[in-house]
Amino acid sequence: MIVTIDGVAASGKSSVASGVARALGIPYVSSGFLYRAATLLALEAGLPPSDPAPLLALLRGRPLRLEPLAGGNRVWQGERDLTPGLHSSRVDAGVSAVARLPEVRAWVDEELRALPEPFVAEGRDMGTNVFPHADAKFYLTASPRVRAERRAQERGEDAGTVEAALIERDRRDAAQSAPAPDARVIDTGPLTLEGVIGAVLAALPARTA
Ligand SMILES: Nc1ncnc2c1ncn2[C@@H]1O[C@H](COP(=O)(O)OP(=O)(O)O)[C@@H](O)[C@H]1O
Numbered sequence: 001m002i003v004t005i006d007g008v009a010a011s012g013k014s015s016v017a018s019g020v021a022r023a024l025g026i027p028y029v030s031s032g033f034l035y036r037a038a039t040l041l042a043l044e045a046g047l048p049p050s051d052p053a054p055l056l057a058l059l060r061g062r063p064l065r066l067e068p069l070a071g072g073n074r075v076w077q078g079e080r081d082l083t084p085g086l087h088s089s090r091v092d093a094g095v096s097a098v099a100r101l102p103e104v105r106a107w108v109d110e111e112l113r114a115l116p117e118p119f120v121a122e123g124r125d126m127g128t129n130v131f132p133h134a135d136a137k138f139y140l141t142a143s144p145r146v147r148a149e150r151r152a153q154e155r156g157e158d159a160g161t162v163e164a165a166l167i168e169r170d171r172r173d174a175a176q177s178a179p180a181p182d183a184r185v186i187d188t189g190p191l192t193l194e195g196v197i198g199a200v201l202a203a204l205p206a207r208t209a
C-alpha cells in the first residue's frame with residue numbers, strides 16, 4: 001500500500017506524511033532528502049549542476065541509503081550521516097538545479113521504487129511519476145506568506161527573506177511539481193497540522209485506513 005503526499009515547498013508534506021504514517025503504523029519516505037543529499041555532495045565536491053556525469057559517478061561509486069524512519073528520514077553514505085547538512089540555505093538554493101537533471105531524477109526514482117511497501121511517500125512527483133498506481137494521492141498547498149512564516153519560525157530566520165527564497169524555488173520546481181489528476185488537493189493555510197493529518201486519514205480508502 002502506497003499513499004503519496006506531494007506539494008509546494010514548506011506546505012507541510014513531511015510533517016503530514018510523518019503524522020499519517022505514524023497513524024497507519026508504517027514508514028514515510030522523503031524523496032526530497034535524496035535530491036538534497038545529491039546536492040550536498042555536488043556542492044562539497046565543487047561539481048557544476050549542469051553536468052550530471054561526475055555527480056552520477058559519485059552517487060553510484062559511494063551509494064546513498066535512505067532510511068525511512070517514521071519520526072524522520074535519514075540519509076547515509078556508508079557510515080556518514082548526511083542528514084544534518086540537508087536543510088541549509090545553500091542546499092535549498094542549489095537543489096532545484098540538481099533535481100532538474102533527468103539522470104538525477106532517474107537515480108532517485110530507482111532508489112524509491114526499490115523500497116518495500118507499505119509507506120507514505122512525499123515530494124513533488126510521487127503521485128504523477130514515481131508511484132502513479134498509489135492507493136491514495138494528496139497535494140498540499142498554502143500561500144507563500146503562510147509557508148514562509150511557518151518555515152521562518154522553524155529555522156529562526158526572517159520571514160520576508162524565506163518567502164522570497166520559497167517563491168524562487170517554487171518557480172524553479174514548477175516543471176517537476178504538479179498535482180496528479182486523481183490527487184485530492186488540500187489548502188493547509190487555514191488548517192492546523194493535526195487538521196491536515198486528520199483530513200488525509202479521513203479521505204483514505206477503507207482498505208488503506
Ligand atoms: N497545517 C499546518 N499548520 C501549521 N504549521 C504547519 C502546518 N503544516 C506544517 N506546518 C509547519 O510548517 C513547517 C514546514 O512543514 P514541513 O512538513 O517541513 O513542510 P515540507 O515538507 O512541505 O517542506 C514545519 O515547521 C511544520 O511544523
Ligand SMILES: Nc1ccn([C@@H]2O[C@H](COP(=O)(O)OP(=O)(O)O)[C@@H](O)[C@H]2O)c(=O)n1
Pocket residue numbers: 008009010011013014031032033035036095096097099100122123124125126169173176
Ligand atoms: N519528488 C521530488 C522531491 C523533491 N524535489 C526537489 O528537491 C527539493 C527539496 O525537496 P523537499 O521536499 O526536501 O523540500 P521542501 O519542500 O521540504 O522545502 C525541491 O525543491 C525540488 O527541487 C523534486 O524535484 N522532486
